[in-house]
Amino acid sequence: MSIDLQFDQQHLWHPYTSSLKPLPCYPVASAEGCELILEDDRRLVDGMASWWACIHGYQVAELDQAVQQQLGKMSHVMFGGLTHQPAIDLAKKLVALTPENLQQVFISDSGSVAVEVALKMALQYWQAKAEPRAKFATVRNGYHGDTFAAMSVSDPQGGMHQLYQGFLAEHYFCEAPQTRFNETWNNADIVPMETLLAEHHNSIAAVIIEPIVQGAGGMRIYHPEYLKKLRALCNKYGLLLIADEIATGFGRTGKMFACEHAQIEPDILCLGKGLTGGYMSLAATLTSKQVANTICSGDAGVFMHGPTFMGNPLACAVANASIELLLTSPWQQRVAHIQARLNQHLAACLNLKAVADVRILGAIGVVELHKAVDLAKIQAQFVERGVWIRPFGKLIYLMPPYTISDVQLEQLCSAIYQVMAKP
Numbered sequence: 001m002s003i004d005l006q007f008d009q010q011h012l013w014h015p016y017t018s019s020l021k022p023l024p025c026y027p028v029a030s031a032e033g034c035e036l037i038l039e040d041d042r043r044l045v046d047g048m049a050s051w052w053a054c055i056h057g058y059q060v061a062e063l064d065q066a067v068q069q070q071l072g073k074m075s076h077v078m079f080g081g082l083t084h085q086p087a088i089d090l091a092k093k094l095v096a097l098t099p100e101n102l103q104q105v106f107i108s109d110s111g112s113v114a115v116e117v118a119l120k121m122a123l124q125y126w127q128a129k130a131e132p133r134a135k136f137a138t139v140r141n142g143y144h145g146d147t148f149a150a151m152s153v154s155d156p157q158g159g160m161h162q163l164y165q166g167f168l169a170e171h172y173f174c175e176a177p178q179t180r181f182n183e184t185w186n187n188a189d190i191v192p193m194e195t196l197l198a199e200h201h202n203s204i205a206a207v208i209i210e211p212i213v214q215g216a217g218g219m220r221i222y223h224p225e226y227l228k229k230l231r232a233l234c235n236k237y238g239l240l241l242i243a244d245e246i247a248t249g250f251g252r253t254g255k256m257f258a259c260e261h262a263q264i265e266p267d268i269l270c271l272g273k274g275l276t277g278g279y280m281s282l283a284a285t286l287t288s289k290q291v292a293n294t295i296c297s298g299d300a301g302v303f304m305h306g307p308t309f310m311g312n313p314l315a316c317a318v319a320n321a322s323i324e325l326l327l328t329s330p331w332q333q334r335v336a337h338i339q340a341r342l343n344q345h346l347a348a349c350l351n352l353k354a355v356a357d358v359r360i361l362g363a364i365g366v367v368e369l370h371k372a373v374d375l376a377k378i379q380a381q382f383v384e385r386g387v388w389i390r391p392f393g394k395l396i397y398l399m400p401p402y403t404i405s406d407v408q409l410e411q412l413c414s415a416i417y418q419v420m421a422k423p
Ligand SMILES: *Cc1c(COP(=O)(O)O)cnc(C)c1O
Pocket: 110, 111, 112, 113, 115, 143, 144, 145, 146, 210, 215, 216, 244, 245, 246, 247, 272, 273
């Protein structure tokens, strides 16, 4: 039986799409290694890792096996009053991998929820200190998810703020860091945040930021010194620092976590996407004992969150297998190698009229254009060339699985060059 594209067009919403004018969708029958296999047997080299998540590629033997083994025991049980080895193993791994101070783990179902949980932790922290605060500070061009609190701290220009105006909470934004990762640090960069915090710190619960790489809000890569300065400012005013590493975590930027580029410890850390190697939805929010215990010493006496699928054993089992596989793989060499190859292959794009900028860090390659692309048209051109690359707005970007071969990576890069070179 063939995939019913007509039903899809008539009844299914895809991310950020219209029901009146649905964009074309390509039917995927399966995926293996670093390739997506379409229903008509065409193979596309995957440049997206399914939005940062599939860090090891598809149909990975170790991960398949972890799911199957767990299926034989239980797929899910409630986490209220019950516990299980997959969740305990995952918490042990996360506590060991992440910065020293992060010792208390909240496992949830998706990245946006992990951000909601982080924000709730910060609110309850100040509530418990009998000094309630309801504002957050952040930089422009950020992206933290599509649920309401997550949207409220995402870039206010993206359209989401206007759409839900009146309902969406209003927080403090300042200019995003401008100094690029490899440039000489310019201290003027921290001034907007300095000014914002100096003025409003008494009403702010926490600062939330994507360390080093701002993802869906513009694919911007900034200088680690910004994070050091931000950490110092949060310390100065006693504010919590929330690092949203949902996109950057698990090696993507060349470090296990992007915070390591600046050698800082956040007070709260959000993880997701690559956590399960892209097998299923799972996220985690970690915090320190000091923050956790402060929260629970308040009037509420508890941290007030508990999703139905909290600690889902299937997802935890595959997350454990994914982390194990990552740690036993030469991931640093792989990501460094991808970075070198991206530098080599994407540099040529800078000579193209349509291209405004190329930036690369770890296994992330970004080609920024002068004008937004015609998505349906450019998508078809990429598929014709045997690659899966999904641009948004002015940005064409690659974040392939770490297991991508040199030949596949070159195919991705030359497809971008060829498509952008077309008159
Ligand atoms: C994707 C993303 C989220 C949201 O995660 P979902 O699983 O899509 O809810 C939050 N923060 C960052 C930095 C992300 O990249």
